[in-house]
Amino acid sequence: MKSHASSTLLEVRDLEVSFQGIETVTVLSGISFSIRESETLALVGETGCGKSVVAHTIMHLLPPESRVKGAVEFKGKNLLGLNEKEMTKIRGKEIAIIFQDPSLALNPVYSIGHQLAEPLRVHQKEKKKAALSRAAIALKCMSFENFSECINYYPSWCSGGMNQRFLIAASTMLNPALLIADEPSKGLDKKCVAELETELKKLKVERKTSLLLISHDLGFVQRLANRIAVMYAGEIIELADSSSVFEKPLHPYTRGLLNSLPEKGFIPIPGFSPPLNSPPLGCRFHPRCPLREKYCIQVHPELKEIDGRAVRCFLYP
Amino acid sequence: MFSISLRADHLSKTYGTGLLSRGRCIFREVSFEIKPGTTFGLMGPSGEGKTTLGRVIAGIEKPTEGTVYYNGSPLSGIKKTVHAAFRRRVQIMFQDPSDAFNPRKTIGNSVSEVLALFKVLGTEHASKTREMLMTIGLPEEVFFRYPSQLSGGQLQRLALGRILLLEPEYIVLDEPTSALDVSVQAQILHMLKKVQAEKNIGYLLISHDEVVIRFMSESCGLLENGRLKIIN
Amino acid sequence: MSQSACIEGSCMKEACVEENSEKRQEKPGFKLFGEVSFRSFRKHESSLALFNWISILLFTFFLFMAFFPSSLAPYAPEERFIPYEAPSGRHLLGTNDIGNDILSELVFGARISITVGFAAALISTLIGTVLGLCAGYFRGVLDELLMGFTDVVLVIPKIPLIIVLGAFLRPSIWILILVLGLLSWESTARVTRSKALQLREAGYVKSAQCMGFSPYHIMTSDIFPNIIHVLLPKFMLAIASAMISEASLSFLGLGDISLKSWGIMLSFAFFRGGFIRDMWWWYMPPGICITFCVLSIALVGFGLEAKEKEYSEEGANIS
Numbered sequence: 001m002k003s004h005a006s007s008t009l010l011e012v013r014d015l016e017v018s019f020q021g022i023e024t025v026t027v028l029s030g031i032s033f034s035i036r037e038s039e040t041l042a043l044v045g046e047t048g049c050g051k052s053v054v055a056h057t058i059m060h061l062l063p064p065e066s067r068v069k070g071a072v073e074f075k076g077k078n079l080l081g082l083n084e085k086e087m088t089k090i091r092g093k094e095i096a097i098i099f100q101d102p103s104l105a106l107n108p109v110y111s112i113g114h115q116l117a118e119p120l121r122v123h124q125k126e127k128k129k130a131a132l133s134r135a136a137i138a139l140k141c142m143s144f145e146n147f148s149e150c151i152n153y154y155p156s157w158c159s160g161g162m163n164q165r166f167l168i169a170a171s172t173m174l175n176p177a178l179l180i181a182d183e184p185s186k187g188l189d190k191k192c193v194a195e196l197e198t199e200l201k202k203l204k205v206e207r208k209t210s211l212l213l214i215s216h217d218l219g220f221v222q223r224l225a226n227r228i229a230v231m232y233a234g235e236i237i238e239l240a241d242s243s244s245v246f247e248k249p250l251h252p253y254t255r256g257l258l259n260s261l262p263e264k265g266f267i268p269i270p271g272f273s274p275p276l277n278s279p280p281l282g283c284r285f286h287p288r289c290p291l292r293e294k295y296c297i298q299v300h301p302e303l304k305e306i307d308g309r310a311v312r313c314f315l316y317p
Numbered sequence: 318m319f320s321i322s323l324r325a326d327h328l329s330k331t332y333g334t335g336l337l338s339r340g341r342c343i344f345r346e347v348s349f350e351i352k353p354g355t356t357f358g359l360m361g362p363s364g365e366g367k368t369t370l371g372r373v374i375a376g377i378e379k380p381t382e383g384t385v386y387y388n389g390s391p392l393s394g395i396k397k398t399v400h401a402a403f404r405r406r407v408q409i410m411f412q413d414p415s416d417a418f419n420p421r422k423t424i425g426n427s428v429s430e431v432l433a434l435f436k437v438l439g440t441e442h443a444s445k446t447r448e449m450l451m452t453i454g455l456p457e458e459v460f461f462r463y464p465s466q467l468s469g470g471q472l473q474r475l476a477l478g479r480i481l482l483l484e485p486e487y488i489v490l491d492e493p494t495s496a497l498d499v500s501v502q503a504q505i506l507h508m509l510k511k512v513q514a515e516k517n518i519g520y521l522l523i524s525h526d527e528v529v530i531r532f533m534s535e536s537c538g539l540l541e542n543g544r545l546k547i548i549n
Numbered sequence: 550m551s552q553s554a555c556i557e558g559s560c561m562k563e564a565c566v567e568e569n570s571e572k573r574q575e576k577p578g579f580k581l582f583g584e585v586s587f588r589s590f591r592k593h594e595s596s597l598a599l600f601n602w603i604s605i606l607l608f609t610f611f612l613f614m615a616f617f618p619s620s621l622a623p624y625a626p627e628e629r630f631i632p633y634e635a636p637s638g639r640h641l642l643g644t645n646d647i648g649n650d651i652l653s654e655l656v657f658g659a660r661i662s663i664t665v666g667f668a669a670a671l672i673s674t675l676i677g678t679v680l681g682l683c684a685g686y687f688r689g690v691l692d693e694l695l696m697g698f699t700d701v702v703l704v705i706p707k708i709p710l711i712i713v714l715g716a717f718l719r720p721s722i723w724i725l726i727l728v729l730g731l732l733s734w735e736s737t738a739r740v741t742r743s744k745a746l747q748l749r750e751a752g753y754v755k756s757a758q759c760m761g762f763s764p765y766h767i768m769t770s771d772i773f774p775n776i777i778h779v780l781l782p783k784f785m786l787a788i789a790s791a792m793i794s795e796a797s798l799s800f801l802g803l804g805d806i807s808l809k810s811w812g813i814m815l816s817f818a819f820f821r822g823g824f825i826r827d828m829w830w831w832y833m834p835p836g837i838c839i840t841f842c843v844l845s846i847a848l849v850g851f852g853l854e855a856k857e858k859e860y861s862e863e864g865a866n867i868s
Contacts, residue, residue, distance in 0.1 A: 046498050048468060159363075187496070189363045189525040216498040260503035262528035268503035272470070377759050404761035416752030421774045427753075430770065434762060476756075483760060 009210050010035040010058070010178055015070035017053055017062070025277045027053050029234045030070075032303075035178065040204060040211040042221040042242075044257070045231035046273050051214045055180045058212075059097055060087045074178070092119050096171035100183035102163035106155040113151030116170045123174060134173065142169045142199065161192025165199055172203060179203065180212045185220050193220060200224055218257055222246060230254050233274050233284040240309035250311040252289045283314070291315065321388050323374065323407065323487045323519060324350045328383035330369055343369050347383070347545040349538055353486060354517040358530035358537030367523045367540055371489040374521055375409035376400075405435070408485040412492035414472035418464040424475055425460030431482055445482060452512060453478040470501035474508065481512065487519040494529065506533060597855070604848030611842045614659040622653035626809065633826065642830045646821040654809055655834050661810035662839070663788075665726055665795045666846075670787035672730025677737025678780060682768050684738070685745025696742070703735045707794065711803050722805040725798065729791050737783050744779055748772045778857045785850030789843045796839050811835040 017028040027050045035041045043051045056062050058072055058079060072079045074095065079087070091097075099105050106115060116138065117131035126134070132151065139147035142165055155163055164184055171179060181200070185193045201224065203209050215221050221228060221242075228245045230238040230253065238251040249255045256269035271288040274280055280287055286296040295314055303312045328347045333340040343366040351357045361367050372378040374385055376392060384391045387403050411417055418427050428449075432442050450457060453474040464472060473493060480488060493509070494502040506529065513520060522533050530537050538545045614621055623641070629648035636643045642651035684695040711728055718724060748754060749772065757767050798804055799812025802820075806813055818824065818832035 046500055190527075191362070216500070218499065257500055260500045262526075262532065266503040266506050266532055268507050269500060272468075372755075375759055377755060401761055404759070409756070409759050411752040411755065413752055417756060419753045419771050419775070422770075430762075431760060434760065434766075479756075 007036045009037050011073045013071040018067050020065045038208040040225045042213040042225035042228045049231045050234045055182045093174045095178045096176040097180040098167045100186045112153050138169045138173045160188050161195050178210045182214045233279050237312040251313050253285050322350050322352045324386040328380045331381045344543045351519040353519045356520040356534040358534030359523045361540035371491050371523050375489045405483050406486040408480045409489040414469045417476040449478045489521045491523045601852040604845045607845035615663045618656045622656040624650045624653045626653045626657045636830050658811045661808045666788040666792035668726045669729035669791035673734040674784045677734035681738040681741025685742040744776050782850045782854040789846040811839050
């Protein structure tokens with residue numbers, strides 16, 4: 001979905017990513033979306049649909065056996081064309097990323113303060129004391145009351161939710177324009193997820209950071225996202241603003257996802273997501289679609305724009 | 318009084334008691350009952366001891382005090398042969414599906430060793446496994462795969478399938494869907510309900526998610542500060 | 550119902566790949582460090598591979614020497630010729646003090662040295678594995694007892710023990726193997742124990758316990774296969790260490806002189822006048838053989854260890 005060029009922060013066009021191994025697997029087949037300044041876009045889909053690969057492509061974190069086609073433009077610059085040195089200047093400072101398991105991203109042998117101060121020491125070449133005090137201030141902004149004690153905590157002493165908030169503090173200390181959150185709520189219990197949500201909301205409102213939120217949980221995303229892109233088997237099958245997706249979902253898969261939510265009674269979608277090395281011919285969702293027609297089995301639908309939304313389904317020609 | 322149920326009677330668990338330390342009390346005076354074919358939901362914040370209580374009920378950990386009664390007979394201080402019979406009837410399914418199978422064995426091997434343990438005849442292996450696959454809705458090809466090649470949802474189904482081979486009467490479900498996607502969670506919960514209705518199995522469902530508990534359970538309890546409060 | 554497309558093999562593969570990329574990055578600000586070390590690892594990978602191949606080839610050569618000595622040795626080792634001869638066309642490494650061809654002795658000596666190393670390593674690995682598994686799996690009192698016993702054995706000195714035994718018994722190769730094997734299982738036991746402690750908490754072990762499998766079955770079928778890749782490098786290094794110990798003991802005269810290992814050859818070379826007469830063709834070859842054989846075994850062991858590390862870094866799922 002194209003948006004007004006003047007305030008577009010990140011634009012992804014026809015992104016195709018494949019991994020060369022014993023067989024070549026095309027993980028992303030033509031992903032296009034854009035994020036404006038201060039906007040939150042949620043990328044929603046089941047595990048294995050390729051949403052994390054989108055995040056890794058933007059950040060140049062793909063393994064060496066990957067092949068990338070298409071364009072990723074950040075503030076007008078083509079990120080895919082940058083070399084490693086230039087990319088490191090952008091990572092952390094302009095685009096930050098937080099991953100799903102906070103305990104994997106935090107080093108257990110260093111204190112929280114030390115790790116928060118790291119980006120400051122590396123990117124801005126600050127001295128240790130100055131960096132630590134700035135870290136303390138960041139924690140205070142992150143609504144930790146006992147922020148001066150938190151500096152000396154170690155990751156193993158704190159809960160998953162707290163660690164995730166430390167990571168957000170660390171990632172946002174240099175005020176990046178874009179924050180990518182890859183499944184930040186996975187494995188956290190309700191209370192921690194609520195804390196995480198408050199934190200992300202604060203970021204949006206106070207610092208006007210754009211957010212690319214990747215999650216499988218429509219409920220978590222509902223309260224935070226301006227627009228939602230639903231992914232299935234490596235493609236975007238629906239893209240619309242948040243309220244439209246929830247009130248009037250167009251694609252049968254989106255409807256199925258909404259029905260699986262606890263509020264709607266945990267109604268499952270039958271079948272399994274297809275393996276990316278051999279997706280079904282025609283529409284990739286057709287084996288599980290209650291509304292499939294003969295046409296859907298043979299022809300692959302394109303992403304069509306209707307009334308400011310986009311959907312990939314023959315129900316809407 | 319003889320009753321067909323799995324009953325916890327004043328269970329307590331304390332870790333680390335010794336000569337010098339008083340130990341850490343996980344829970345105290347916990348009593349509740351699970352009737353066959355029903356689900357008892359166990360709620361509570363993370364890390365409060367729900368998993369430990371589940372393990373005590375399943376028999377893989379011993380309580381410091383109190384007893385678990387299976388159909389009226391206590392489980393502590395009984396003969397080994399009786400205990401072995403009980404073993405089969407109360408099983409436990411864990412939260413992390415990728416941890417449920419030995420990563421070095423194919424699924425087929427992991428399943429057939431269970432059948433061999435209960436001395437199921439070689440000729441019956443095939444029919445039993447086919448029946449199991451039908452219940453959980455997976456094709457036969459999964460038997461040739463290693464756990465690392467399957468998704469969380471598929472592994473969780475296979476874990477349930479393997480347990481069902483033992484024909485249990487009660488299953489302790491320790492956060493069965495926390496590690497899964499929301500859409501897969503719906504599939505697993507439906508499968509659990511279907512199996513419960515077909516085989517009249519009682520569940521002890523442990524979860525931090527109130528909505529899941531409400532969807533699945535007839536009665537539930539909240540484990541907080543070491544005490545269980547029954548809510549209906 | 551489900552079709553053949555149900556198996557999400559490549560989805561999992563993609564997920565595994567994603568996890569790899571995640572795990573490689575520690576913090577947003579420090580990506581440069583991670584990426585650079587990954588790059589230099591790839592550069593070294595090819596030279597490491599070459600190293601590994603050389604050590605495997607060398608080891609295979611020594612094994613061939615041990616299994617088929619007659620194809621390499623020109624004469625039988627007991628055959629006597631003129632003693633103290635210098636290297637010549639007929640005797641490439643000359644002859645020793647009683648006229649045996651040194652090259653033939655060298656080739657036949659491989660068998661003895663490697664056998665002693667292998668046997669001692671086998672005994673120590675077996676004992677270490679069994680004790681470590683039991684200690685790690687059962688824990689509690691058994692664990693304390695076994696680990697205490699391990700510490701006691703650690704303290705016993707090998708060489709003085711052999712000297713004492715040598716004083717009372719006829720020095721024999723089996724005493725050597727037994728002593729070396731029975732006194733070096735400590736580190737294997739500790740490593741096995743810690744791995745067993747880790748593995749016993751895994752979901753599949755707890756499930757197996759719940760289903761009623763016997764501890765013996767769980768240990769052999771669930772825990773042991775997940776330990777093999779750790780044991781194999783330790784076994785190789787144990788062979789290397791046993792061979793060095795045997796060579797040292799034989800050099801000191803505590804070995805079995807009826808079976809001429811490289812260490813015995815060295816011993817004779819020094820004490821029967823080879824050193825004084827500057828007969829480098831007698832005392833250097835056994836030393837070189839011991840060095841290269843032990844080196845190749847140790848390198849194969851390190852290669853296996855590195856492979857195991859790589860294996861476990863690729864994700865706990867696979868290993």
